[in-house]
Amino acid sequence: MGRIAALTRNPAMIALVAALAITGCASKKTPNSAADLGLNGAGAATPGSAQDFTVNIGDRIFFDTDSSSIRADAQTTLARQAQWLNQYRQYAIVIEGHADERGTREYNLALGARRAAATRDFLVSKGVSASRLKTISYGKERPVAVCDDISCWSQNRRAVTTLSGAGS
Amino acid sequence: MKSILKPLLMVAAMAAGISSVTTLPAQATLELNVNKGNVEPMPIAIPDFQGGLGPQISEIVTADLKRSGLFAPIDKAAFVEKITNPDAAPRYEDWKVINAQALVTGSVSKEADGRIRAQYRLWDIFGNQQLAGEQFFANDANQRRVAHIIADAIYEKITGEKGYFDTRVVFVDESGAKNARKKRLAIMDQDGANVRYLSDGRAIVLTPRFSPNRQEITYMSYESGQPKVYLLQIETGQRELVGNFPGMTFAPRFSPDGQKVIMSLLRDDGNSNIFAMDLRSRSTTRLTDSTAIDTSPSYSPDGSQVVFTSDRGGGSGRSQIYVMGADGSNPHRISFGDGVYSTPVWSPRGDLIAFTKQSGGEFQIGVMKTDGSGERILSSGFQQEGPTWAPNGRVLMFFRDSGGGPKLVSVDLTGRNEQPIPTANYASDPAWSPLLE
Numbered sequence: 378m379g380r381i382a383a384l385t386r387n388p389a390m391i392a393l394v395a396a397l398a399i400t401g402c403a404s405k406k407t408p409n410s411a412a413d414l415g416l417n418g419a420g421a422a423t424p425g426s427a428q429d430f431t432v433n434i435g436d437r438i439f440f441d442t443d444s445s446s447i448r449a450d451a452q453t454t455l456a457r458q459a460q461w462l463n464q465y466r467q468y469a470i471v472i473e474g475h476a477d478e479r480g481t482r483e484y485n486l487a488l489g490a491r492r493a494a495a496t497r498d499f500l501v502s503k504g505v506s507a508s509r510l511k512t513i514s515y516g517k518e519r520p521v522a523v524c525d526d527i528s529c530w531s532q533n534r535r536a537v538t539t540l541s542g543a544g545s
Numbered sequence: 546m547k548s549i550l551k552p553l554l555m556v557a558a559m560a561a562g563i564s565s566v567t568t569l570p571a572q573a574t575l576e577l578n579v580n581k582g583n584v585e586p587m588p589i590a591i592p593d594f595q596g597g598l599g600p601q602i603s604e605i606v607t608a609d610l611k612r613s614g615l616f617a618p619i620d621k622a623a624f625v626e627k628i629t630n631p632d633a634a635p636r637y638e639d640w641k642v643i644n645a646q647a648l649v650t651g652s653v654s655k656e657a658d659g660r661i662r663a664q665y666r667l668w669d670i671f672g673n674q675q676l677a678g679e680q681f682f683a684n685d686a687n688q689r690r691v692a693h694i695i696a697d698a699i700y701e702k703i704t705g706e707k708g709y710f711d712t713r714v715v716f717v718d719e720s721g722a723k724n725a726r727k728k729r730l731a732i733m734d735q736d737g738a739n740v741r742y743l744s745d746g747r748a749i750v751l752t753p754r755f756s757p758n759r760q761e762i763t764y765m766s767y768e769s770g771q772p773k774v775y776l777l778q779i780e781t782g783q784r785e786l787v788g789n790f791p792g793m794t795f796a797p798r799f800s801p802d803g804q805k806v807i808m809s810l811l812r813d814d815g816n817s818n819i820f821a822m823d824l825r826s827r828s829t830t831r832l833t834d835s836t837a838i839d840t841s842p843s844y845s846p847d848g849s850q851v852v853f854t855s856d857r858g859g860g861s862g863r864s865q866i867y868v869m870g871a872d873g874s875n876p877h878r879i880s881f882g883d884g885v886y887s888t889p890v891w892s893p894r895g896d897l898i899a900f901t902k903q904s905g906g907e908f909q910i911g912v913m914k915t916d917g918s919g920e921r922i923l924s925s926g927f928q929q930e931g932p933t934w935a936p937n938g939r940v941l942m943f944f945r946d947s948g949g950g951p952k953l954v955s956v957d958l959t960g961r962n963e964q965p966i967p968t969a970n971y972a973s974d975p976a977w978s979p980l981l982e
Contacts, residue, residue, distance in 0.1 A: 379559075443863050443885075445815065454912025480948075481887040481901050482751060482855055482974065483796040483866055483928045486837040487809065487817040490793055514772060514793060514811070517780070518749055523723040 425465045427540045434461045438496065440534040443480065445491040447499050455496065458538055459503030469542035470505070472496045474514045475521075477530035483514060489514035496536040576703060578965075584959065587618035587703065589825060590645035592628045593621070594665070598688065598763035602653050602663055606694030610699065610712040612955075613940075614962030619645055629667060640670045648675075649699060653691075663691045667699055670699055677702045689738055690981070697980075701936060702909045708933035710735060714942065715753040715762050719740065719950055719971035728755045732779065734880065735935075735977070737967040743777060753777075754976045756799045763797040763806050763974070774808050776824075788822050788829060796840045801848045807832070809840040819853055821871075831889065832873035837865065843898075844871065845915070852879075852889040852915075854896050868901060868915065879917030891915075893979075894938035898959075901930040901943075910943050910956065914925075923960035931979045942966065944973040 422428035430436060435458070438451035447455065462470065472492030476485035493512035501507050522529035575865075578584070587637055589610060594603040626639035630889030631650035640648050647765055651665035654818050657972040664680035679698060683691045690711055697708030712908035718731040718740075730743035730750050748768035755762055762777050774794040775789040788794060792811035799806055819842045833839040838855035844851055845933040850873055856864045858878060868888045869876035880886040891898055902909045903920070908929045911922040929945035944951040950971030956963045966975075 452578040478928060479903065480885075481841070483809070483841045484887045486793070486795050486810070486874075487753075487840050489839065490811045490817065494813070498815075512815075515749075516751075518728075518751070519727070520724050539871065 381541070387401040396409055401535060414427055427468075430458075430461055430465075430538075436539065437535045437537040438494050439531060442477070442491055442530075442534065443488065445488065445495045449496055452499070455499045461498050462500065462505045462509070463503075466509075467542070468509070468540040470500075471539045471541060472500075472510065472512045473519075473537045473539060474512060475519060475533055475535050475537070476517045478517045478520065479530060480517065485515035486514050489516045492534075492536045496538070500526050502540075553736075559933075566637075567759060573685050576634065584615060586615055587646050588619055589616045589643050589647040589649065590619045590624060590640055590643070591649045591750075592624060593805045594663070595631050596652075596654045598653040598661060598663075599651065602688065602692045602695070603649070603651060605689055606649065606651075606665075606696045606699070606806070609693060609696035610737070612958075612964050613700065614957050614964075615700070615704060619643055619811060628665050631664070634675070635668055635670075637668075637673050640668075645670050645852065647703065648693075651695070656682065661688065661691070663693045663695065665698070667702055689734060693734070693736075702786060702795075706939065707937045709937045709940060709980065709982050711979075713759075713981070714935060714953075714966075714975050715755060716953065716975040717750060717753065717970075717973045718968070719973055720746075723950070730762070730777070731972075733968070735966075743779065743782070751794060752976075753976050754798045755978045757801060757803040757979060759978050760828075761799075763799060763808075765795045765797065773849070774806065776806070785880070787824075788820075788827070792945075796842065798843055800844050801846050807844065807851065809842070815925065819873075830872070832869065833876065840933065841888050843892045846893055847893045850891075850915075852891055854887040854889060858901070866898065866913075866917070880913070880920075882916060882920055890932055892934050892938040896938070899934060899941050901932065906948040910941060913939075921960070923958070924956045924963060929954070931974055932973050935977050936979045940948075942973060942975045 398520045422432050438454050472493045473488035476488045493514055497510045497512050520533045522532040591603050593600040605670040607618045611618050614692045617944050623643045626636045631652045635648055638700050642926045648668040648670055650666055653663045654660055656662055659683045661683050661818050664679040665908050669676045681691050681694060685724045686916040693710040696710040700708035703717050710733045713732055714735055715727045717733045718729045719726050728750050729746040730753055731740055732743060733740040747768050751765045753762045753764035757826060760779055764775060765772055766775050768873045772793045772795060773899060776785045776787055776795040788982040790810050795809050797806050797808040805821045810820050811817050816836050817838050817840050818834055820829050820841045821832060823950045824828045827856050833858050837855050839853055839855045841853050841854040850868055851871055852868050854864050858865055863885050864887050866880035866886045867876050867878050886900050886902050888901040889898050897912045898915055899912050902911055910929060913919055913920040929943055932941040932943045934941060940955050942953055942955045945954050951973040952973050953966035953968060953972045954963060
């Protein structure tokens with residue numbers, strides 16, 4: 378049930394799942410991958426857990442090509458993230474900024490950093506304490522989807538909100 | 546490098562028993578004008594050098610010259626004269642009939658002290674004369690270097706320009722899945738031989754670049770968690786963080802005098818500016834202060850200017866190439882073609898800037914003059930980037946991913962001579978060393 382709820386509340390995740398189904402892209406097998414968790418049906422998460430955040434809230438937002446503007450769909454996700462983060466204040470937060478492969482390495486490091494900063498600033502504007510937030514850019518070094526087409530690139534242009542320092 | 550190689554490699558030109566170098570410019574018919582638009586490779590004959598190690602050495606010389614695209618080594622099966630004494634004048638007529646314009650003879654022998662002695666002579670076949678003769682002593686471990694030095698000498702005698710074969714390349718060795726790629730710093734000879742790893746692959750490492758003294762590299766690593774610029778002493782393995790900045794530092798390069806590292810520093814607002822740090826005084830100078838991405842700085846060889854990438858112009862052109870004074874003065878855009886430009890690198894000759902351009906869904910490697918005019922695309926592909934110059938400014942190396950992973954490729958300034966650089970694994974971010982000494 379939790380999984381269905383997550384999908385209906387997170388259009389980006391639906392798009393992600395659909396893209397995976399169509400293209401057969403491999404995706405990163407880590408717990409912070411919303412796609413994996415969604416597909417595996419691991420939605421019955423304890424409220425306030427990292428899994429709850431990843432699956433039910435949505436840990437990532439996506440960007441347009443060469444842009445760090447927070448899109449409307451991403452604003453919805455981040456508002457939900459902020460509400461959750463303000464409720465569960467035990468977590469420190471690292472925002473990872475990523476770029477797709479259609480840019481040169483150094484420029485994409487800068488672009489990923491800009492995306493992470495834009496994401497951080499949005500969360501701060503929604504009341505999340507800046508002291509809890511750190512950013513890191515991975516440029517194009519850690520793609521989540523590894524095929525060479527548009528659906529993969531769009532999944533790689535992302536900012537992922539990761540939780541650390543949790544008591545649980 | 547110096548510490549190891551200097552004592553081992555002694556160059557003794559014109560030792561007893563070898564006739565002196567004679568370039569004879571007035572009479573020489575043997576020359577190759579590399580500044581012409583379309584250079585026809587010069588037919589050259591390189592019989593196996595004499596002595597046990599001889600054939601190995603002459604093979605390396607042959608491969609270097611062939612890969613330059615300026616020489617066409619003749620199939621040994623076509624040779625008429627069998628060289629038995631590499632110090633004696635050849636039968637010129639026998640080489641004329643197979644249209645060899647140049648002939649290289651040589652020998653390699655072991656000295657009583659264990660060193661190897663390599664000597665070569667370069668003959669101008671249609672000029673009926675010797676053009677050059679030199680001998681070199683080296684430690685066993687430097688066999689390949691001796692061959693590269695001989696190839697450089699031949700290249701220089703015939704083209705009038707410095708060679709680039711006795712050089713090395715630092716790069717990032719890549720293995721594993723694309724979404725969990727293991728990256729290791731590695732160094733090798735320019736032809737792909739003698740690979741050595743400089744990091745263990747636990748942290749992501751990117752963009753290594755040589756110091757002008759060839760003994761250090763600067764690069765970016767995630768080893769501390771936060772991506773930062775480091776220095777690494779190649780021989781000792783000693784590492785050092787460059788600067789103490791709060792945010793990410795990236796895109797480092799040395800100044801031409803080796804005294805500074807220029808790099809990007811992430812600002813808290815998410816933009817990136819360019820700073821130079823003096824390695825002795827540790828003082829830093831801000832060169833740009835824009836709400837834009839300013840990155841990939843590269844000094845002109847005289848150190849007076851810096852070329853860099855910026856998206857400060859905004860609009861659909863996004864990132865473009867700019868030039869400013871080394872103090873940050875007068876930044877001005879020089880790229881105006883149809884596309885997105887990045888990774889500018891100033892030629893060691895000072896005359897050109899190499900770049901990566903994205904246009905029409907392709908990635909291109911090209912060069913332009915330092916005022917942005919005369920753009921020429923040398924290579925196109927789906928995914929390729931990051932040119933680095935050979936020290937003579939005639940050849941670029943970059944990396945290309947045709948699917949699966951990146952490999953290193955070189956291309957000369959004509960764009961007609963593209964060569965894969967053999968590496969065991971995937972490889973990216975090459976940076977060419979200056980000529981060794």
